[in-house]
Amino acid sequence: MDKKFNVLIIGGGLAGMFIALNLPKEIKIAMVMKDTKDIANSELAQGGIAAELTKNDEALKKHIEDTLTAGSNINDLDATKTLVYEASENIEKLMEFGVEFDKDKEGHLLLAQEGGHRGRRILRAGGDATGREIMRALKKRIVEKENVTIFEETMATDLIIKDNKCIGATLIDKDNNMFDCIASRTVIATGGLGAVYKNSTNPKIATGDGIAMAYRANVECENLEFIQFHPTGFYTEEDGQKFLISEAVRGEGAQLKNVDGERFMGKYDKRMELAPRDIVSQSIYREMYDTWSDHVYLDITFESKEFLMERFPTIYNKILQYGIHMESDFIPVAPVEHFSCGGIKIDLNGKTNLENLYANGECACSGVHGANRLASNSLLECVVFGNRIAEDIKKSDLTIPNVEPKTHSVTHKMFSFHPIRSEIRDVMDKYVGIVRSEEGLEIAKKIIGRHFKNLSKTLVHSHYYYETLNMATTAMMIIEAAIKRKESVGCHYRVN
Numbered sequence: 362m363d364k365k366f367n368v369l370i371i372g373g374g375l376a377g378m379f380i381a382l383n384l385p386k387e388i389k390i391a392m393v394m395k396d397t398k399d400i401a402n403s404e405l406a407q408g409g410i411a412a413e414l415t416k417n418d419e420a421l422k423k424h425i426e427d428t429l430t431a432g433s434n435i436n437d438l439d440a441t442k443t444l445v446y447e448a449s450e451n452i453e454k455l456m457e458f459g460v461e462f463d464k465d466k467e468g469h470l471l472l473a474q475e476g477g478h479r480g481r482r483i484l485r486a487g488g489d490a491t492g493r494e495i496m497r498a499l500k501k502r503i504v505e506k507e508n509v510t511i512f513e514e515t516m517a518t519d520l521i522i523k524d525n526k527c528i529g530a531t532l533i534d535k536d537n538n539m540f541d542c543i544a545s546r547t548v549i550a551t552g553g554l555g556a557v558y559k560n561s562t563n564p565k566i567a568t569g570d571g572i573a574m575a576y577r578a579n580v581e582c583e584n585l586e587f588i589q590f591h592p593t594g595f596y597t598e599e600d601g602q603k604f605l606i607s608e609a610v611r612g613e614g615a616q617l618k619n620v621d622g623e624r625f626m627g628k629y630d631k632r633m634e635l636a637p638r639d640i641v642s643q644s645i646y647r648e649m650y651d652t653w654s655d656h657v658y659l660d661i662t663f664e665s666k667e668f669l670m671e672r673f674p675t676i677y678n679k680i681l682q683y684g685i686h687m688e689s690d691f692i693p694v695a696p697v698e699h700f701s702c703g704g705i706k707i708d709l710n711g712k713t714n715l716e717n718l719y720a721n722g723e724c725a726c727s728g729v730h731g732a733n734r735l736a737s738n739s740l741l742e743c744v745v746f747g748n749r750i751a752e753d754i755k756k757s758d759l760t761i762p763n764v765e766p767k768t769h770s771v772t773h774k775m776f777s778f779h780p781i782r783s784e785i786r787d788v789m790d791k792y793v794g795i796v797r798s799e800e801g802l803e804i805a806k807k808i809i810g811r812h813f814k815n816l817s818k819t820l821v822h823s824h825y826y827y828e829t830l831n832m833a834t835t836a837m838m839i840i841e842a843a844i845k846r847k848e849s850v851g852c853h854y855r856v857n
């Protein structure tokens with residue numbers, strides 16, 4: 362098996378795939394993913410991808426302003442401008458790669474609206490299956506590329522550093538072979554960290570691996586206190602991965618009502634249900650507290666069954682399995698962990714502070730989201746910065762380092778560290794959720810800090826071990842960032 366490449370991309374979601382597809386065939390690429398190609402946050406994106414496709418300055422300015430307003434103005438302005446100005450060229454690329462966005466009968470792109478956007482600027486596909494359609498097209502392309510070797514069910518455990526440069530990563534494959542993969546350039550595109558929480562919209566593989574790997578290699582990370590809770594996770598009593606009721610449902614006029622059937626957003630924000638996510642989540646939290654309840658409702662019963670089935674086929678069919686008919690029943694919802702606004706710090710070309718290491722997508726922090734992400738800006742971030750990374754790599758000397766890849770032996774492969782994982786998730790939900798306090802954060806730090814210390818002391822070479830260590834590391838980074846930021850801003854809300 363080949364273990365030396367020009368470029369190693371860790372992650373096969375939109376952030377990783379878009380880079381690989383934008384690199385020429387002369388560049389030998391390894392793309393590694395922890396599960397199969399079908400398991401990633403990118404696949405689950407429902408609402409769409411935000412993009413102003415006009416060249417109209419006023420419209421572009423509005424998208425920038427909406428992004429800054431949602432992010433409480435602590436966004437990086439240059440990165441935000443880059444995101445908005447380079448949207449249309451990257452949407453065109455997606456379409457060239459075969460992505461079919463929804464169009465009307467005359468062939469014009471259909472545009473949706475979501476919270477925090479002043480206007481319809483969100484492209485969607487398959488009604489509410491945007492991520493699935495984007496990834497369908499990209500996966501079809503990637504397997505045709507002879508220069509890309511795909512390693513599915515293979516987990517990157519740590520970066521390899523030599524002379525202060527990143528020269529690849531150590532991997533464990535599904536047969537428990539552990540080996541080094543050497544590359545001239547490495548990209549971390551490992552996605553979210555939702556599985557550090559008990560309830561999240563992310564799949565269970567989202568254990569913050571890239572961020573934890575970066576931490577161990579002294580790569581700078583930032584803004585990790587800004588964990589976005591989506592206001593409308595579909596409420597069920599079981600813990601774990603939660604199904605999402607897209608913001609686009611509110612974009613079509615759905616109203617939030619408390620358990621007494623009263624519409625309540627007017628008490629909290631004049632933008633009502635279309636206020637940015639941090640505000641809506643915090644308002645729901647307050648309303649649940651005041652009504653002694655663990656959920657509220659979303660009401661779109663004023664729409665017809667035909668409209669709902671066509672506009673939201675994924676959501677309609679999913680919640681029907683729970684006996685809920687969108688045209689006649691209120692949908693039970695509650696806020697749930699959804700997105701990490703912070704991550705590995707990158708510049709405008711996706712470079713980290715470690716030479717030859719890039720990061721892209723949800724694990725990265727380009728600064729575009731500030732303290733709270735504007736809906737549908739994250740898929741856009743994956744492609745805009747992914748394209749920039751590809752351009753930067755194309756200009757680089759991609760000579761493969763003259764280092765022989767080592768092999769390592771895997772140990773304790775059956776031990777799942779289940780009690781530790783479970784405690785981390787409980788503690789994060791309880792003390793590092795939507796509302797945070799000094800006391801709660803200190804309790805969380807103590808419990809998770811102990812796990813982090815113990816796990817770091819006894820290095821074990823196994824998939825489960827690294828995943829658990831990464832959970833403890835990422836959780837600890839979130840807690841420490843949350844303790845440091847004393848004021849409430851965006852999705853970091855402190856009562857003291």
Ligand SMILES: Cc1cc2nc3c(=O)[nH]c(=O)nc-3n(C[C@H](O)[C@H](O)[C@H](O)COP(=O)(O)OP(=O)(O)OC[C@H]3O[C@@H](n4cnc5c(N)ncnc54)[C@H](O)[C@@H]3O)c2cc1C
Nearest residue numbers: 372373374376395402403406408409517552722723737740
């Ligand atoms: C339910 C849901 C709905 C969403 N809706 C929208 C939306 O409408 N619009 C929008 O803009 N955003 C949306 N988002 C957010 C958006 O989907 C993600 O932020 C984005 O897709 C992240 O892409 P990514 O490539 O960075 O990560 P992912 O798509 O999660 O891909 C991560 C990849 O990294 C791999 N990986 C992880 N760890 C390792 C490791 N240690 N070794 C090897 N590989 C690893 C995984 O296997 C996977 O291939 C939604 C998210 C969710 C969960």
